[in-house]
Amino acid sequence: MDFELNEEQNVFLNSLDALCRPFRELEQADRLKFSCYSPKLRQRLVSDGYLNAAEHNLSSLESALMVLQLSSLPCVAEVSTSAMILPALGIFPDGPVAIVDSEMLRPQRFLDVAKTALVLDGDDVVEIEIAAGEVEPVESILAYPYGRFCRAPDLTRGNRLHGAAGLLTDRRRIAVALECAGAARAATDFTVEYVKQRRVFGQPIGSFQAVQHRLAQCHQIANAMRILALRAAWSSASIDAGMAASYAQTYVHKLVFDLHQFNGGMGVTSEHLLHFWTYRLRALQAEAGGKNSAALSVADELWPLQRA
Numbered sequence: 001m002d003f004e005l006n007e008e009q010n011v012f013l014n015s016l017d018a019l020c021r022p023f024r025e026l027e028q029a030d031r032l033k034f035s036c037y038s039p040k041l042r043q044r045l046v047s048d049g050y051l052n053a054a055e056h057n058l059s060s061l062e063s064a065l066m067v068l069q070l071s072s073l074p075c076v077a078e079v080s081t082s083a084m085i086l087p088a089l090g091i092f093p094d095g096p097v098a099i100v101d102s103e104m105l106r107p108q109r110f111l112d113v114a115k116t117a118l119v120l121d122g123d124d125v126v127e128i129e130i131a132a133g134e135v136e137p138v139e140s141i142l143a144y145p146y147g148r149f150c151r152a153p154d155l156t157r158g159n160r161l162h163g164a165a166g167l168l169t170d171r172r173r174i175a176v177a178l179e180c181a182g183a184a185r186a187a188t189d190f191t192v193e194y195v196k197q198r199r200v201f202g203q204p205i206g207s208f209q210a211v212q213h214r215l216a217q218c219h220q221i222a223n224a225m226r227i228l229a230l231r232a233a234w235s236s237a238s239i240d241a242g243m244a245a246s247y248a249q250t251y252v253h254k255l256v257f258d259l260h261q262f263n264g265g266m267g268v269t270s271e272h273l274l275h276f277w278t279y280r281l282r283a284l285q286a287e288a289g290g291k292n293s294a295a296l297s298v299a300d301e302l303w304p305l306q307r308a
Helices: 009-023 039-047 060-070 080-089 166-197 209-235 238-250 254-261 264-268 274-284 289-304
Strands: 097-100 116-121 124-129 135-138 145-148 159-161
Touching: 009 039, 039 135, 060 080, 060 166, 060 209, 060 274, 080 097, 080 116, 080 289, 097 289, 116 166, 166 209, 166 238, 166 254, 166 274, 166 289, 209 254, 238 264, 238 289, 254 264, 254 274
Parallel strands: 097 116
Antiparallel strands: 116 124, 124 159, 135 145
């Protein structure tokens, strides 16, 4: 069973694929970096209207398909927050946009390149514009640009969205599941091609049944991530968001272990593209509270506590 795209969705993804084509390979210098953030990709998406859901009349499902496709690239740009979260909140600030957890001084994904931050503050979300010199970069191997506030920002200067934290968390979990699915599929496809070419004992690694079985499991996991994430994007239900994030974050460990093993010695070198996807998966594994938080949210939806 799989989703069948309609004609408009196929046309949309074909046009997006044409935009992505120049970004599917990296220059040799970029391959040696821990992460490759692409301002050029972000600018193309903005100028061509892909990050303006209202302009393209995109549904949540179509935005999700876009995040999936872009997450398969070895380079990154801030897309999922702009495409999946901002339209749900009804705000459209200047991007890139970073989500900042309540512990505001910890390193946050995309904060180093962001113009706007969405800060979780209890049940509320505070939208703040990031001033020059307010954020310092944080070096990380996790294949995303990270930054942290030099000092805790003054939230009174921001736009407070009362009671929006729950909605942001649900949409964030969907975005995390989509990013995991895109990276997992790309890393699996990359490894499948590698084991076809790499030879040991006079034959391709991929000819061994044990390798085939484990790669088939990786493919199944990546496909399940995709289906659960797309269902969550379509339904916008909290329980589906929790299921998608919990499943994706649970299976990151197996994917990373197996895929790096089958890439052999090349799998632990920085010039090999694999780490651009697997180390992103490692970063996403802990987003939005991680798998336990997502699983508990599902349990709360299924079996709500009886309050006195």
